[in-house]
Amino acid sequence: MRELFNLFKSFFMIGAFTFGGGYAMLPMLEKEVVTKHKWATMEEISNYFAIGQCTPGIIAVNTATFVGYKQKKNIGGIVATLGVVTPSIIIILALSGILEYIFDYPIVKSAFAGISVAVCALLVQALWKLAKTGIKDVYTAIVAIVSASVSVFFKLSPIIIVVACAVVTICYKFISDKVKGGKKQ
Amino acid sequence: MTLLSLCWEFFKTGLFSIGGGLATLPFLFGMGERYGWYTVSDLTNMVAVSESTPGPIGVNMATYVGSSVCGIPGGILATLSLIIPSIIVILIVARILEKFSESKLVKNVFYGLRPAVVGMLFASVLSVFESSLFNGDFLSGVNWGHLALFTVLVLGVFKIKKHPILFIGIGAVVGMIFSF
Numbered sequence: 001m002r003e004l005f006n007l008f009k010s011f012f013m014i015g016a017f018t019f020g021g022g023y024a025m026l027p028m029l030e031k032e033v034v035t036k037h038k039w040a041t042m043e044e045i046s047n048y049f050a051i052g053q054c055t056p057g058i059i060a061v062n063t064a065t066f067v068g069y070k071q072k073k074n075i076g077g078i079v080a081t082l083g084v085v086t087p088s089i090i091i092i093l094a095l096s097g098i099l100e101y102i103f104d105y106p107i108v109k110s111a112f113a114g115i116s117v118a119v120c121a122l123l124v125q126a127l128w129k130l131a132k133t134g135i136k137d138v139y140t141a142i143v144a145i146v147s148a149s150v151s152v153f154f155k156l157s158p159i160i161i162v163v164a165c166a167v168v169t170i171c172y173k174f175i176s177d178k179v180k181g182g183k184k185q
Numbered sequence: 186m187t188l189l190s191l192c193w194e195f196f197k198t199g200l201f202s203i204g205g206g207l208a209t210l211p212f213l214f215g216m217g218e219r220y221g222w223y224t225v226s227d228l229t230n231m232v233a234v235s236e237s238t239p240g241p242i243g244v245n246m247a248t249y250v251g252s253s254v255c256g257i258p259g260g261i262l263a264t265l266s267l268i269i270p271s272i273i274v275i276l277i278v279a280r281i282l283e284k285f286s287e288s289k290l291v292k293n294v295f296y297g298l299r300p301a302v303v304g305m306l307f308a309s310v311l312s313v314f315e316s317s318l319f320n321g322d323f324l325s326g327v328n329w330g331h332l333a334l335f336t337v338l339v340l341g342v343f344k345i346k347k348h349p350i351l352f353i354g355i356g357a358v359v360g361m362i363f364s365f
Contacts, residue, residue: 013350015239015240015241015244016239016240017239017349017350017353018239018240018241019237019239019353020236020242020313021205021206021207021236021241021242021243021309022205022206022241023306023309023310024241024313025241026306027349028349028350031348031349043295043299046295046298046299046302046303047295047298047299049302049306050295050298050299050301050302051275051278051282052205053203053204053205053302053305054203054204055203055271055274055275055278056199056200056201056202056203056270056271056274057199057200057202057243057267057268057270057271057272057274057275058205058206058209058241058243058244058267058268058271059204059205059206059241060206060241060243060244061241061243061244061268061271061272061275062271062275065271065272065275065276065279066275066279069275069276069279069280070279074276077272077275077276077279078272081268081272084241084244085240085241085244085264085268087239087240088238088239088240088241088244088245088248088264089244089248089260089261089264091238091239091240092235092238092240092245092248092249092252092260093248093252093257093260093261095238096249096252096253096260099234099238099249100230100234103233103234103237106364107361107364109365110360110361110363110364110365111357111358111360111361112237112357112360113317113331113360113365114334114355114356114357114358114359114360114361114365115353115356115357115360116313116316116317116356117317117318117331117334117335117338117356117360117365118334118338118352118353118355118356118357119313119317119353119356120310120313120314120317120318120335120338121335121338121339121341121342121352122338122342122349122352122353123306123310123313124310124339124342125339125342125343126306127303127306127307127310130299130302130303130306131303133299134299134300134302134303135300135303136296139297140296140297140299140300141300143297143300143301143304144300144301144303144304144307145304146304147300147301147303147304147305147308148303148304148305148307148308149304151304151305151307151308151309152307152308152311157204158204158205158305159203159204161301161304161305162298162301165297165298165300165301166294166297166298168297169293169294169296169297169298170290170293170294170297172297173293173296173297
């Protein structure tokens, strides 16, 4: 019960302090899930993000379900996911009358511009941490550079990148294992 | 009746939009067209607001659109309908993954996918930089005030390992003081 409450609380915080889409939750996720509660490693979070790119739904929701399931099976997955969406529901419904005008106030605009700069800084660190867990050798470095380039220059859909990387990696591992096996004989 | 169609539409959106919050946009446009619940310009405003308010964009858009069509019940039910398909799918995927977590094939695939995630995150960080640190895109020049705050915050983030909320708070306060 206590664990479920903690799951809800942490994901509520993550939902409340994520500004932007999927990846923007990464700094909060790293702090709450990896560092504070040790519910998952950075490597696992990275795996969840990769799966989330190819499964239906919002990535933040998918990641919450994954982490919750890992802790407390189905009920954990559901509780963590409800946690991550509750702040959005509360904030948007509470402000529904004034949402369209609130961003016309210069002071609100300024605050959010400042927040977006802070999110940039936090994302640099998140990127650094992900790179440390994902880039291990020459092959993974090439995969990272190629995926970055095709996303930036060709705006290739993430699902194509994920599927292509999976296929290429399976082939690469198959061949490199063969080569290593050959050397041993 | 409207509430029922709203739930059904958001359930379909959750089931068929792949790749995160903004992937739900085409479905939201389609909904507006078919039911006449809102116009394209209404939706554009809702997307802009959803990008700024806290919370994942996809969830914000669902709550906002749902509540604009059917009030508070609409907001809550639209959001729940949106997330139900992905909860079900992920619970199934998580169970399968748990079974095969020691499989060599699964390990190999993730070994190749983790750097791909790094690459894709790099690409989205660049686009966030473009809108937050530059004046819209890289060619229109640096916003020096934003860049100064960014530099200080990056140093802070790496040097003192404090909670992200602290840095978000600093960003908001500095933004208001210097009217960013």
